Structure formats: structure tokens, C-alpha cells
Amino acid sequence: MRPLIASIDLSAIRHNHAVAKRCAPGRQAFAVVKANAYGHGVREVVTALFDEADGFAVASLEEAAEVRALHGAARILLLEGCFEAAEYQFAAQLGLDLVVHSELQAQQLLAASLSRPLNIWLKLDSGMHRLGLSEAAVREWHGRLLGAGQVAELNLLSHFACADERGSEMTEQQLEAFLDLLDLDFAQRSLANSAAILTIPAAHMDWLRPGIMLYGATPFADLGVAELGLKPAMSLTAQLIACREVAVGEGVGYGGSWRAERPSRIGTVSCGYADGYPRHAPSGTPVLVRGQRVALVGRVSMDMLTVDLTDLPNAAVGDAVELWGAQLPVDEVAQAAGTLGYELLSKVTQRVPRRYHQG
Template sequence: MTSRVTATVDLTAIRHNVGVVRALAPHSRIMAPVKADAYGHGAVPVARALENAKVDALAVASLAEALSLRDAHIQAPIALLEGVMSFEEAAQAVYEQLHIVVHDHWQIALLEKLPPSARLTLWFKLDSGMHRLGFPLADVPQLVAALQRHPGWSFAGWMTHFACADELENPFTAEQIRRFDDALQGIPGARSMANSAGLIGWPQARRDWVRPGLALYGCSPLPSVSAQSIGLKPAMQLHSRLIAVRQYAAGEGIGYGQNYRCQRAMRIGVVAVGYADGIHRAFANGTPVLIRGARAQFAGRVSMDMITVDLQNVPSAEVGDAVTLWGHGLPAEEVAPWASTLAYELFCGLTRRVDFRYLGG
């Protein structure tokens, strides 16, 4: 059976990107997020590749995500970035030897209900300005006291999350670093601050642990810094194919609502991919694709199963030609703004109708 839409994930590229991270932060340990199905790339095969690359820990958002990895015999340490939601989850997290990120006092209360013999590993997350999850910085003494009350708890360290690290001109990241450091002055424990943007754009945030997400998948989170310029390789290539090529006269409208009008006599190609595959309906006319190594562009609205493209730059295009939606030569971070979104959402938005294939396993 011929696949309409194929996402090819190169696990060798992911392992290569781990090496780029190590070169940027040679004195840091790596916690690799594989939440949201490894940013849409496939949690289990990606986690295996990351284990092979010897990252120090994996990270997920929920217990369910962690259990799917354990069911696949992933043995690496796994951190629950949102912590546990109930006593039952806490008990299961301990049983599965997960690292629990604790961000609120009610979670400490849950953990205190566990038997004293429970072998518990935890992080404390501090709110240095993101104002999403995390203890107020003023609560650090209370958290130290909690650790002292429970000498059997294994403490992994302190973490925080940046709000604006992708904006290199914004001074708030430096302010968050200062707040975090001031709150923990003289307090023991490993520190973790840098996400991908922090890792690449803020060297002073490369502490005991780094938590690169998007960078591992070969994208730069910084508009002013390309992935290629720092040696990252895209892990995912998304391809479809031309299933029709038609010639239309000047003035003819294309697709639903006819919001695109041919400015001249034009060849229009029909590509077998649409919003049911994860190609946002919000993509505007002009969104680039690659056909035969040249750039074509969206011409007309995205529909459920198809897009239409202007083939003026690819005069030799014909039915059956591969169409690259993003990948080598067309980074996802370049495509995403055409739908007013980010590469993260493109990857995570792919649906079950897409055929995933893996290289370098």
C-alpha cells in the first residue's frame, strides 16, 4: 500500500543532536524531554535512541507517558515534569522508580503519606518568573526543612523554567537567573535552568543539568539562530506526493472559498495531505513546500485531505512527485510562522493517519 503522508524520523540525527548539546554544555547532565510522544516524533523509538546516546534522564509530562516507556522496557531515569496528581500516582511513581518534580505544597503532603521506607527521588521546581508551575522563591527555606524532615528522600535538585529565553534582547531571562541564584544562595543541590533556548542563547544558564527539548529534534527555538548554524540536524522529514496537476486560466479561483485567484495562466498541483493529517488550516497562501528540490507554495485553503500548490517554480513537476512539507532544505521552524505557530505545534499536531517510519534504530 502506498502511503499518502509519511513522517520519516532519523534517530541518528537525534543522537547527533545530543552530541551538539554536549558540546554546548560539556559540564552539564542532560534531561531529555520525550513528553507529548517525543514532540510528535514517537516516544518509544526516540527514548531508545536517547538511551543509546546515554542521556542522563528522560522527562515526561504525566505518569501515563512514563508508564508507556516502562512498558517498552526503557530503563533510564524518567522525571515527571508535572509531578503526581494523587496518592495512588505517587505510590506508582515510586514503584516505577520515577523522579517526581514537586511544584506545590499539596504534592509534598501526598508524598508524606507514603511509607517511610518508600525510596523516593524528587526535584523541587521554583517559580522564578514564568508564573505557571513552581514554588514561590520565598518558600525555599520551607522546602529545605521538608527535606530535613525526610532524610530518606533522595533529592535530585532544584529547577526552574524560562518565560522569554527565545528573545535574546529581552532582559527577563537574566532576571530569572538572578532570582533563582539569589533564592538558592548557599543552599546545596543540583541546579537545572536551561531549556533549548536557554542552552543556546544564555550560556550562564548551563548549570548542573540542561533540559533541551526542541533542539534534540533538530530545530532552533531562536528566530535569530538557525539550527544549521549550530550543527543541529532535523530529525523529521514530512512528505506527501502530487496526485494531480492542472492548468488554469488567469482569474480562476482555487479551492474552498476561492480565496486564491490565478494571477496568470497557471499550473496548480494537488498534494495528498490536509488538516486531517495535521497540516493546519491556518496555513496562508505562499506557505513553502519543496518539489524536485525547488520551492512551490500553497495556493488556496488547506482542506481535510488535500492542499493545492502553485507550480510556477517547478515547471517539470508531475503526478507522483514527492512533496516535502518540512525537513531537509525546509526547516519546520521556517514553515510554522505561515500558520502563526511554532515548530513544536507542527510536530505534535500530526495525526494517526500519518505513516511514521524510523531510520537509524
């Protein structure tokens, strides 16, 4: 069997969920499990959080149906709402909480005949300008939806653009825009993603929406998981499958883009970009061999990558390699590759077997 697995510590996810809840005592939380729980496996994550989660948040009706099949009672929030008119009735059958982010969605909701009313979350565009109604439109639709037959709870939601930049003026403005609407009668309010849960208590409102923090990665460039008290959930582990000596001046990998400046020992690792490792990770990106940091060298191939073992003379074929995980934060690898932990975790491909354990 190809030696590459994503081992996933479900107790770490439970721990991180408890951290989110402890940040905002008395509030409830939609655990964000869209995109296959950021690559961790929605079935296993929902099951792991079965007893403690108040709800789950997803990006599509298909994802919502999967979560509903696993959890009959939890609230399930559809973050982008319905994509077409025909979906409202199915959303009602599944008993979802539905975002309404546009006038079109609001009209479609009012035109739908539903088997039961839905909890509706009017989404305010507080400044991110991706989804959401203007303040005036929220006021207008609040009046039209409150008491409508299709609506059970009428709630307010918005999303931060820069909550990961501490002290951001944009975040202040977004928070103010949200607070400005609270003269209206909303049953529940939700604003905080992981970054806001961890650092902006004024944004906690009634329902948190923790995503990345559940998986033990940081939303911040300057605050690591250990400082935040979070535990990495996924370790992507491979093996050294070949080792060789390379003379000064020799190139390694496609294009020979990395050249040995000293007599070098090169290790080949059983993980490549078809597994989700970033192809653009540059030479120097950290990789852990036998628990020691070494540098990625040369271009990442589809199924393999190469590392410089010159300073690790005892390393040998069969040694364990951690691409990221418990000992090497995914955020560090992401930073080296010019991306985010979010992208690396959610892009681990299907061919990588997930192995689950409890601590």
C-alpha cells in the same frame, strides 16, 4: 497506500543530543520526550538515545511508565509532578524523579507512604508564573523535605519564559532568582531548556532539559537550525496526486479564496490538516516539490492541499513533496503559519506512518 509519511532520522536526534551535551561539558541531560517525543515516537527516540541519554523528561505518569518499560536504568523526570495523591506510590515504584511545584504536591508527598524514596525537584516560579513555588515557599519546603523519608535527593528546578529572546531582561531576573536560592543545600540543579542550553552558559547548572533542539528545530525566531549546528529529524513527505491548468480569475480550493492572477498550473498534494498540516497556513507558505520551493495556494483541506506549480513546468503527478524536513526547515513553515515548530511537530497525527532510518 496513501503517499504521506513522516520519515524520522534517528541519527539526527543522536547528533542533536550530542550538540546539547557539547554545549555544557560535564553536565547531564534529561532528553525531553513528552508528547510522544514531540511527535517523533517515544519508543524509537528513547531506544535511539538508550546509550547516551542520562535521563528523560515527560509530562505524565503514563508517559513515564512507557519510558521506564523501555529503559530500566535512566532517570525519568516527571515535569509537572503528580496530578493526584494516588500517583506518588506508582511514581516510587517506577523510580521517578518528581517535580514538586505546589504546596499541595509537597503536602501530598509528605503524606504518601512509598516503597522507596523519590528524587524530588522543587520547582521555583522564577517569573514565568505557570507552575512553581515562590522563593519563600521553596525555602520553607526545603527545610521540611530535606531528610524526609519520602525524599532521596532534594533538587532545585525552574523554567525560563523568554530564553528564546536573546538578551532578555526577564531571563536575567529568572536566573538571578534561581541563583538566590543556591545558599540552600540542593543535590542537583536544573534550569536550561534548548534556548538556554544553546545561548546561556550561566544557566546550564547540573542537568540540562533539551527538547526542541533534539528534534532539529530552533527555539529562536532569528537563528535557524543550520546556524545552530542541528539536523532536522523529521521530514514530512507527500506526493503530487493531481495537476491541472487554471485560467486567470479561477478560484482554487474551499471558498475559492485564492484566485489565479495568471494562467496557472495547480498541483494537489496528499497532505491536509487531519495529518497535522496547519489549516491556517496562508497562501505563500513554502512547500518543496522536486526539491524546488513553490507556494501553497488556497485553503488547506482535511486530506489535501494545493500548490502553484506554474514556475515548475516539469512537475508531474507522482513527484515527491516535502512539507517540512531536511530541505525545508519546519520553523519556516511554522513562521509562515504564525506558529512554532513545536506545534507542527507534535501535532503530526497518528494516521501519518512514521518511518525510521539512521541517516
